[in-house]
Amino acid sequence: MGRKSEAKKKLIETALELIWENSYHAIGVNEICKKAGVKPGSFYYFFPSKRDLALAAMECHWTEAKEEILETAFHIDIPPLERIKKLLESIYLFHAAQQKENKPVLGCAFGSFVGELGRGDETIRNRIQAIFSEIGAYFESTLRDAVSKGDLKIQEKDIPRTALALVAYYEGILLLARANNDAKVIRELIPFALNLLNIT
Numbered sequence: 001m002g003r004k005s006e007a008k009k010k011l012i013e014t015a016l017e018l019i020w021e022n023s024y025h026a027i028g029v030n031e032i033c034k035k036a037g038v039k040p041g042s043f044y045y046f047f048p049s050k051r052d053l054a055l056a057a058m059e060c061h062w063t064e065a066k067e068e069i070l071e072t073a074f075h076i077d078i079p080p081l082e083r084i085k086k087l088l089e090s091i092y093l094f095h096a097a098q099q100k101e102n103k104p105v106l107g108c109a110f111g112s113f114v115g116e117l118g119r120g121d122e123t124i125r126n127r128i129q130a131i132f133s134e135i136g137a138y139f140e141s142t143l144r145d146a147v148s149k150g151d152l153k154i155q156e157k158d159i160p161r162t163a164l165a166l167v168a169y170y171e172g173i174l175l176l177a178r179a180n181n182d183a184k185v186i187r188e189l190i191p192f193a194l195n196l197l198n199i200t
Helices: 002-021 029-036 040-046 050-073 080-100 109-117 122-148 156-180 184-197
Strands: none
Touching: 002 029, 002 040, 002 050, 002 109, 029 040, 029 050, 050 080, 050 109, 050 122, 080 122, 080 156, 080 184, 109 122, 109 156, 122 156, 156 184
16 A cells, blocks of 8 residues: 555656646656656556646645645734735745756746646646635735734725735746746845735
C-alpha cells in the first residue's frame, strides 16, 4: 500500500511540475511516468486519463497553496490591509527562491493552466474558476475586516468587485513575472496593490 501511495504522489508532483513549466498539451503520459519513475500501467491504476491526473495535481497544489501561503498571509492576527501585502511578499519570496536556484519563474499554476486550455475543457475551467473565487473570498473577508476596523472606507456593494479587482491584480503580476521570467516584477508591483483601494 505504501509503495502504491508513493507512486501516486510522484505522479501528481511530476504532473504539476511538467505541466506548470511547459504546458498541458505538450506533456504526455509517458513523459510524466518516465520522470516520476512510475510504469504506465501503474499510472492507469490511479488515473483513467491525463486529465484526471491534471485535476488531482491542481487539487494538491491548491491545498498546499492555502495551507502554506494564503492561510498564513491572511491570518486574523495580521492587520487587514497588511495581509494583502504579506500575500504578495510571500509570492515574491517563493519565486525569488526559485530564480536563485536557476529555475524558471512560473507565475500562477492555475492562471497558466486556464490560459492554455481556455474553454477547451469545461471541467478544468470550472474548477479553476472556483479556485479564483476562493482566492477572492480571502480578499473579500480582508476588505470587510478593514472596513470594520475603520482602516478602509468603501461601500458594502463595492466590496465584492474590489476583491475581484485584487484577484485580477494578483494574477496579472504573476503572469507578467512569468512572461519576463523575473521575480522582481512581483516585488516592484507590490506597493501598487493598495492603490486599487484608493489608499496609501
